[in-house]
Amino acid sequence: MTFPREGGCQCGAIRYAVARPPTVIFACHCTACQRRSGSAFVVSLIVPDRDFRLTRGRLKPQTRTADSGATLTHWFCADCGTAILGMERGTAPQLYQTVRVGTLDDSTGLRPAVHVWTRSAQDWVAIPQGSHAFPENPPRPLLNYGQAPAS
Template structure:
């Protein structure tokens, strides 16, 4: 049994100017509670979905780029809709093989299940994480446990 939808799935920005397709299952879904994500989303955390670049395609619209500088000094391109400003994906500094999709931009979000939470040391005190969530006080250096937890969860 799989908890995943039939791929491809589609998504886009709030105004509809940008559309994309995700052709295969993500590598993992997680929440990030760092203060930067809190600021970027205007909320308590952000959701993130690691996907292979080859499985992701922007099919419509123009994206703009804002270069965010992480505390580490790494430059992280933020790709957002030129019209409504919704951040659609991020290009992680780890390499060109993947992108970090913002899963709230999917047309159907009912199947999302974050299996990990990053930067829990700066999480809002009222945020309660499920017991089966992998937690990291800061940024993990090894994503293999997150990807394994995602594979395990999808198989139900």
């Protein structure tokens, strides 16, 4: 897994850089992520805030209320609608960004180690053996599950 890596939105208005390998890579199978992405799940990597740098453009926030009642903010390109960041995690000074893997220019080798909300997973999705899988949120923060297993 080589870093740094760069990424951006579909129209090119947003560009960013990720300086170091992620703390964890996860796939979310919740229905909100399915609806937001138009796909079966969303794959994201979590990096310390200091390792994520926006290099072009400004992200626009979109806020929603989760089933739990928590307010979640996601960030996207205002021009083309590409989702770039999920919710911010942690508290200052230990903030983490949740970066959508599909927006990286090169997502080679970024296999999810954790699968969450598998109770909502599409019936044709196979969760790889050796992954941490949880029917809803994991019992401890995602940051505690480490890197993806080797392919």
